[in-house]
Amino acid sequence: MKTMLYDLRRDEKTFKFIAERQPDYVVADYPDLLLRYLREQHSQTQPTLFPPTLLPGLQRRTTAIVTLVLAVLVVVFLWKGIFGGAFVSSDSLSSESFRPYLEQVSKRGEFPLWVPYIFSGMPGYGALLVTGDRWWDLVSAVVFGVAKAIGTVFGSDTARIGFWYVLYGVGVFVLLRRKDHVPLVALLGSIAAVFSTFVIVWVMIGHLTKPVALAMFPWILLGLESLRERWNPAHALLLVVAVHVLIESTHLQMVFYGVCTFGLYLLFELISRLLRRESVLGVVRAGLVLGLAAALSFGMAADRYLTTLEYTPYSTRGTAPIKFKLNPDSVQQQKLDGNDYEYATNWSFSPEEMITFLIPNYFGFGKMDYRGPLTGGRSTKIMAYWGQMPFTDAANYMGIIVLVLAIVGAWLYRRDVFVQFLVVLGVFALLLSFGKTMPLLYDLFYYHLPLFNKFRAPSMALAMLQFAVPILAAYGVRGIGEQRSDRLVRWLFIGAAAWLVLGFVVPAVIETSYQQSVQQSQQVAQYAPEVKAAIARFVFNEMRSDWMSGGFVLLLGVGLLWVWQRRKLPPHWALLGLIAVVTFDLWRVGYRPMEVAKGNAVSRTFQQYDYVDFLRRDTTAFRIADFGALPVPNASAYYGLENIHGYHSAKLRIYQDLMDEAGNGGGSVIMNPFLWNLLGVKYILSDRQMFEQSEPVFRSSTGTLVYANPSALPRAFFVRHAARARDGEILSRLRAGNFDPRDTVFLEGTLPSGIVPPDSTATVELVERSFHWQRYR
Numbered sequence: 209m210k211t212m213l214y215d216l217r218r219d220e221k222t223f224k225f226i227a228e229r230q231p232d233y234v235v236a237d238y239p240d241l242l243l244r245y246l247r248e249q250h251s252q253t254q255p256t257l258f259p260p261t262l263l264p265g266l267q268r269r270t271t272a273i274v275t276l277v278l279a280v281l282v283v284v285f286l287w288k289g290i291f292g293g294a295f296v297s298s299d300s301l302s303s304e305s306f307r308p309y310l311e312q313v314s315k316r317g318e319f320p321l322w323v324p325y326i327f328s329g330m331p332g333y334g335a336l337l338v339t340g341d342r343w344w345d346l347v348s349a350v351v352f353g354v355a356k357a358i359g360t361v362f363g364s365d366t367a368r369i370g371f372w373y374v375l376y377g378v379g380v381f382v383l384l385r386r387k388d389h390v391p392l393v394a395l396l397g398s399i400a401a402v403f404s405t406f407v408i409v410w411v412m413i414g415h416l417t418k419p420v421a422l423a424m425f426p427w428i429l430l431g432l433e434s435l436r437e438r439w440n441p442a443h444a445l446l447l448v449v450a451v452h453v454l455i456e457s458t459h460l461q462m463v464f465y466g467v468c469t470f471g472l473y474l475l476f477e478l479i480s481r482l483l484r485r486e487s488v489l490g491v492v493r494a495g496l497v498l499g500l501a502a503a504l505s506f507g508m509a510a511d512r513y514l515t516t517l518e519y520t521p522y523s524t525r526g527t528a529p530i531k532f533k534l535n536p537d538s539v540q541q542q543k544l545d546g547n548d549y550e551y552a553t554n555w556s557f558s559p560e561e562m563i564t565f566l567i568p569n570y571f572g573f574g575k576m577d578y579r580g581p582l583t584g585g586r587s588t589k590i591m592a593y594w595g596q597m598p599f600t601d602a603a604n605y606m607g608i609i610v611l612v613l614a615i616v617g618a619w620l621y622r623r624d625v626f627v628q629f630l631v632v633l634g635v636f637a638l639l640l641s642f643g644k645t646m647p648l649l650y651d652l653f654y655y656h657l658p659l660f661n662k663f664r665a666p667s668m669a670l671a672m673l674q675f676a677v678p679i680l681a682a683y684g685v686r687g688i689g690e691q692r693s694d695r696l697v698r699w700l701f702i703g704a705a706a707w708l709v710l711g712f713v714v715p716a717v718i719e720t721s722y723q724q725s726v727q728q729s730q731q732v733a734q735y736a737p738e739v740k741a742a743i744a745r746f747v748f749n750e751m752r753s754d755w756m757s758g759g760f761v762l763l764l765g766v767g768l769l770w771v772w773q774r775r776k777l778p779p780h781w782a783l784l785g786l787i788a789v790v791t792f793d794l795w796r797v798g799y800r801p802m803e804v805a806k807g808n809a810v811s812r813t814f815q816q817y818d819y820v821d822f823l824r825r826d827t828t829a830f831r832i833a834d835f836g837a838l839p840v841p842n843a844s845a846y847y848g849l850e851n852i853h854g855y856h857s858a859k860l861r862i863y864q865d866l867m868d869e870a871g872n873g874g875g876s877v878i879m880n881p882f883l884w885n886l887l888g889v890k891y892i893l894s895d896r897q898m899f900e901q902s903e904p905v906f907r908s909s910t911g912t913l914v915y916a917n918p919s920a921l922p923r924a925f926f927v928r929h930a931a932r933a934r935d936g937e938i939l940s941r942l943r944a945g946n947f948d949p950r951d952t953v954f955l956e957g958t959l960p961s962g963i964v965p966p967d968s969t970a971t972v973e974l975v976e977r978s979f980h981w982q983r984y985r
Contacts, residue, residue, distance in 0.1 A: 302841055404674040428447060609790055
């Protein structure tokens with residue numbers, strides 16, 4: 209029989225004929241199609257609680273309608289950021305700092321390989337700090353060009369990022385539709401995915417490459433699903449484009465999480481077929497096309513990533529701090545070819561913080577609106593988080609209804625391979641996110657997986673959980689709709705009511721101990737007693753209110769499910785009501801960290817300050833040392849001022865070692881005057897008085913003080929002697945400043961032979977320079 213038939217996937221009528229008469233053949237070779245066929249037959253003979261489409265008569269336009277709905281929701285939610293100003297974020301403003309530099313480089317026909325304006329100069333392209341015109345990458349030019357065009361039309365970079373959120377939501381919707389979910393259930397899952405709290409918060413805090421990367425997750429899975437079923441050139445092209453956009457997002461940590469996601473998917477599909485003794489050809493085909501797509505995508509981005517790989521061994525992400533080399537006893541928990549363990553795990557999630565999945569304010573949430581005695585009744589944003597991380601902008605809240613529905617979906621469809629994959633993906637993400645707080649999985653990756661120790665902030669792994677949970681929630685709604693009895697929903701309703709009652713009882717019992725814990729936390733303990741007490745009261749009241757609000761929302765959502773299952777409400781209205789409740793729940797939490805500056809944030813931040821005009825009058829080559837005078841850490845680049853400070857997570861390791869061991873500024877700034885001189889710091893900027901016995905050479909109308917450093921050394925000069933010393937000794941001498949740099953230079957390597965000391969007439973002069981070269985005579 210098998211030899212007589214061709215591929216049944218191409219002929220639906222023939223497939224149904226064979227399925228009715230030769231089911232054994234179909235079970236052996238087409239189990240996925242048989243399952244879909246049986247579901248169709250079941251739905252024709254059994255009453256259903258699901259509407260057949262989004263709106264009657266619009267079946268063919270469902271995806272277009274959902275795209276429009278998601279676009280409207282994203283625009284409305286981000287309205288203030290698109291039309292009212294811009295989000296207050298140092299990260300996004302810091303990236304804007306390099307725009308004038310990129311314009312100048314482009315005019316000169318150069319590529320931005322080196323940025324001279326932060327940390328005394330550092331690689332720009334290799335550090336993924338800036339990029340130039342990569343005209344040859346047509347795929348990126350088209351896809352990213354669409355996003356850029358949308359931002360241009362709206363006159364807002366927030367609108368550009370909004371495009372990626374819409375694309376992400378549409379991807380989740382199409383993926384769920386492929387898994388046979390009705391449109392309204394798929395819409396619920398897509399909305400829950402887009403507005404999952406920390407996902408939507410990315411745009412508010414300037415993490416603008418993460419939405420680009422996450423937007424590709426559902427599309428890549430969709431391509432793998434399609435190719436697993438049958439070969440299709442269009443689906444293969446979709447996979448190549450999606451993988452390339454993921455790689456071009458330039459967020460390598462999110463790319464790694466994508467590799468984990470797609471790898472787990474293929475692994476589950478492969479194992480399930482081996483266990484059922486089914487053909488694995490489809491899975492192998494999908495895996496091979498994914499590998500080919502990754503190879504092609506990396507090839508198209510090779511200029512960027514080969515440069516990054518070349519730079520990595522010299523960066524803070526490729527080499528551990530020198531202190532571990534100088535002190536062998538401290539190397540026990542370190543890998544010397546990447547981030548040190550403490551730095552890499554600073555932002556670790558913790559098991560106790562899982563309570564924020566239900567009560568986002570339990571650990572203070574993050575940025576919160578405060579109005580009370582500390583501000584005289586005025587509303588202001590404060591950092592209310594008091595958990596074990598240094599700080600955070602928001603809780604990893606995915607929606608209390610969404611989470612409950614996800615648990616229900618995971619249980620009801622526990623035999624579904626795709627659901628099993630999503631559950632394992634979520635557990636994997638959660639364990640990995642714990643980092644140092646429960647290092648069962650993290651340490652295995654940190655110590656044994658190549659390149660993993662280049663990543664930091666383990667809590668970022670929760671992006672995989674935030675991708676899986678909304679999809680599982682759609683399965684939960686579908687599972688409830690397919691239940692013949694309302695027993696499950698009754699128990700859910702009882703549980704929701706109990707949770708609400710606990711919201712009234714538990715906070716009253718733990719009030720004193722809770723507020724004491726807040727006051728003793730690392731974030732609050734530094735304040736005066738009356739301030740600590742006020743913050744503790746505020747955080748407690750917000751937690752209690754949040755618990756009760758979430759309880760009411762959960763009760764309302766489960767109530768809708770109950771009346772829907774008992775057919776007291778038409779399916780359309782029930783599901784639309786549930787979508788409205790989920791949206792309200794996520795929006796009420798997602799709005800909290802939103803901080804929008806009125807007007808144009810860029811023009812307001814990068815004003816033409818009078819102290820900048822003063823510094824620009826000096827036409828010599830010099831550097832500045834900024835101590836909080838500039839509006840954002842990298843603003844010196846905007847004004848063309850070379851700063852010995854700045855902000856970037858992958859600066860040169862040798863420079864960070866200099867700051868750590870000889871800077872006398874805790875590793876974040878250089879406070880050592882000897883280094884100021886050696887680095888050619890001619891001016892010191894501060895927003896407060898720094899030197900009692902030295903008057904500033906310029907006082908700005910903004911309060912900025914500019915001090916002159918007459919001891920600054922020129923960019924190049926001759927020395928009389930050279931000596932060899934170990935790196936630790938060199939740093940000690942730099943810290944102590946106990947030698948004359950005009951007389952002696954210290955080298956780590958072997959001294960070259962035949963060095964002739966210069967005579968008194970020898971001079972060197974900088975006569976010309978560009979961003980990438982300097983000419984002396």
